[in-house]
Structures are given as C-alpha cells and as structure tokens.
Amino acid sequence: xxxxxxxxxxxxxxxxxxxxxxxYEEIIDTFLQKKITTFRINYLKTDLVTLRxxxxxxxxxxxxxxxxxxxxxxxxxxxxxxxxxxxQDGLIxxxxxxxxxxxxxLSPANNEKILDLCAAPGAKTTQIVSLAPQAQVTxxxxxxxxFYKLLTNIKVQGAxxxxxxxxxxxxxxxxxxxxxxxxxxxxAPCSTExxxxxxxxxxxxxxxxxxxxxxxxxxxxxxxxxxxALKEGGELIYSTCTFSPEENEGVIDWFLNKFKDKLxxxxxxxxxxxxxxxxxxxxxxxxxxxxxGVCRVxxxxxxxxFFIARLxxxx
Ligand SMILES: C[S@@+](CC[C@H](N)C(=O)[O-])C[C@H]1O[C@@H](n2cnc3c(N)ncnc32)[C@H](O)[C@@H]1O
Numbered sequence: 248x249x250x251x252x253x254x255x256x257x258x259x260x261x262x263x264x265x266x267x268x269x270x271y272e273e274i275i276d277t278f279l280q281k282k283i284t285t286f287r288i289n290y291l292k293t294d295l296v297t298l299r300x301x302x303x304x305x306x307x308x309x310x311x312x313x314x315x316x317x318x319x320x321x322x323x324x325x326x327x328x329x330x331x332x333x334x335q336d337g338l339i340x341x342x343x344x345x346x347x348x349x350x351x352x353l354s355p356a357n358n359e360k361i362l363d364l365c366a367a368p369g370a371k372t373t374q375i376v377s378l379a380p381q382a383q384v385t386x387x388x389x390x391x392x393x394f395y396k397l398l399t400n401i402k403v404q405g406a407x408x409x410x411x412x413x414x415x416x417x418x419x420x421x422x423x424x425x426x427x428x429x430x431x432x433x434x435a436p437c438s439t440e441x442x443x444x445x446x447x448x449x450x451x452x453x454x455x456x457x458x459x460x461x462x463x464x465x466x467x468x469x470x471x472x473x474x475x476a477l478k479e480g481g482e483l484i485y486s487t488c489t490f491s492p493e494e495n496e497g498v499i500d501w502f503l504n505k506f507k508d509k510l511x512x513x514x515x516x517x518x519x520x521x522x523x524x525x526x527x528x529x530x531x532x533x534x535x536x537x538x539x540g541v542c543r544v545x546x547x548x549x550x551x552x553f554f555i556a557r558l559x560x561x562x
Pocket of ligand 1: 346364365366367368369370371372387388389390393415416417418434435436437465469
C-alpha cells in the first residue's frame with residue numbers, strides 16, 4: 248500500500264480490507280487522487296445540443312458519459328468552468344456522478360409528490376426538478392447554514408417556484424405529512440467513507456467507529472419517519488456515500504424487520520462496471536437475503552463510493 252494511505256484512520260483501513268480484500272489497493276488508490284470534476288445538465292435551463300455548443304464555445308474540455316445521460320466529465324480546471332455563464336446561470340450543476348444515481352433510480356415523474364428528506368446543498372433536489380419540473384417537490388434540511396446553501400442552489404438552478412423548502416428536522420415528516428408522498432429520497436447523513444481524499448484531511452479526520460454508530464442511529468430515525476410519510480404503494484430510495492455495512496445493509500435490514508410485511512426491496516440495476524453486490528453478512532450479523540437487490544458503487548477516478556437501496560411500501 249502507498250505510504251501516504253496510512254494517513255487514513257487505521258481502523259477504517261482494516262475495515263475496508265476486510266470488506267474488499269481483492270480490490271483494497273484499487274480502492275485506496277482512488278483516495279490518493281483528486282477526482283475528475285463532473286457535472287450534469289439542468290434541463291430547466293437548457294438542452295443537450297445547446298449545452299454542448301456553449302461548452303465548446305467557452306473552450307471547456309469535456310466528455311459526455313453514456314450513463315447517466317446528461318452527465319459530463321470536465322477536463323478543464325474547475326475554476327475555468329465556474330467562471331462561465333454556463334455555471335453561474337445554473338445551466339449545469341457540478342455533482343459527482345455517483346451522487347446522480349439515486350435520483351435516476353427514484354425516477355421522478357411529473358405530478359408525483361416527492362420528498363427529498365436530507366436535501367442540502369441541493370444536488371439531488373435540483374436534479375429531481377430538472378427531470379420532472381411538474382412534480383410537487385418538497386425539500387427538507389435540518390442544518391441552518393446548509394439550508395441557506397440549498398435555497399441559493401435551488402434559485403440559481405431556476406427551481407425557486409418548483410420546490411417547497413423547509414428548515415426542519417426530518418423526523419417531523421411523520422406528523423407533518425402522514426402517508427402523503429408518492430416517492431421519498433433519504434440521502435442520509437453518513438460517515439462519508441466513499442468521499443475520502445488524502446489531501447483533504449477534513450474528509451476523514453472525524454471518522455471513528457463511534458461516528459459510524461452515531462450515523463446508524465440518525466439513519467434509522469430518518470427512515471422510520473419517512474416510512475410514515477410515504478403512501479402505500481409508494482417508493483423510497485435510501486442512499487449513502489459510505490462503505491460501512493452497518494450504515495447500509497445493516498440499516499436496511501433493520502428497516503425491513505421493523506416494518507415487516509409492509510416493505511419490499513426492489514432491485515437497483517446500474518449499467519456500470521464499478522458496482523459490487525450487497526454484503527449479506529458482516530462480522531457477527533446476517534442480513535436478509537432480500538438485500539441482494541441493493542447496489543454498491545465503488546469509487547474510481549471520477550466516482551465516489553455509494554450505496555443505493557430501493558424499497559416499496561406494500562399496499
Ligand atoms: C448526504 S447530505 C445530503 C446531500 C444532498 N442530498 C445533495 O445531494 O446535495 C445529508 C444532509 O442531511 C442533513 N441532515 C442531517 N440530519 C438531518 C435530519 N434529522 N433532518 C433533515 N436533514 C438532516 C445534513 O445536514 C446534510 O445536509
């Protein structure tokens with residue numbers, strides 16, 4: 248292993264090795280380099296033909312990805328992209344490609360009532376609106392500073408009139424919106440292991456085993472609240488940007504057990520190579536076989552590590 252990787256918390260490295268013994272070095276390598284910037288189109292403000300033309304005119308070096316449609320790699324410096332009117336007027340949103348996937352799985356449609364429960368800074372809220380401008384979108388965020396960032400991003404993206412935004416602890420949706428939403432996205436607070444970057448200690452210096460436990464507690468509370476705000480027959484997407492099975496399969500296994508017979512896992516299919524199956528056992532835990540349907544995205548030179556589960560509340 249590269250010496251520099253030892254800067255990462257030792258317990259985390261040991262855990263990662265246990266999880267992915269054969270891909271360990273490959274994953275560690277992705278923490279050593281800055282990710283290539285990626286962005287996506289904002290269909291509220293432009294279309295693909297116009298966007299390609301504008302990017303070329305501004306001499307932005309880009310490559311369009313096959314999946315997701317409307318996602319781009321940017322080989323020009325981020326600063327150059329940020330200095331364009333394309334960025335400043337919200338024709339695009341700079342967002343990691345992995346972070347775009349939960350909304351694609353959510354598959355928002357016009358006229359649906361959709362809740363983004365952990366919304367700031369708004370990458371996914373604005374993606375939902377870009378794909379389904381006539382959906383009735385509600386975005387909730389608990390942290391005040393992040394809430395204002397969310398408001399700004401929604402405005403810049405031209406979605407100010409299309410989203411109801413609340414500064415609120417997500418646990419209150421249970422009372423405020425009983426059985427109200429067709430779809431809910433819970434892009435949960437997590438230990439962010441999939442975003443570690445060695446040259447930015449802020450990405451990993453707060454990591455502890457205890458932090459993982461704290462996150463599990465928060466994730467369970469948010470999911471339980473979301474369950475009550477979801478209509479029968481409605482769909483819920485749970486995502487994190489972390490590797491810890493406790494925060495991923497463990498939380499979904501708990502969720503399935505808590506609402507037995509009321510929840511069903513739907514398969515998440517992602518047409519990429521860098522995906523890996525669920526862990527059905529971890530340490531002394533055995534998880535439900537239904538968890539086969541969830542998906543893990545492994546990091547690469549432009550994607551972060553992610554976990555995505557899709558559930559339906561049964562009728
Ligand atoms: C992973 S981030 C969300 C990123 C966002 N979905 C995006 O794509 O831009 C998790 C967010 O959940 C917020 N959060 C944490 N606990 C919360 C709670 N109890 N209710 C609502 N939001 C919460 C955090 O402040 C953070 O902004």
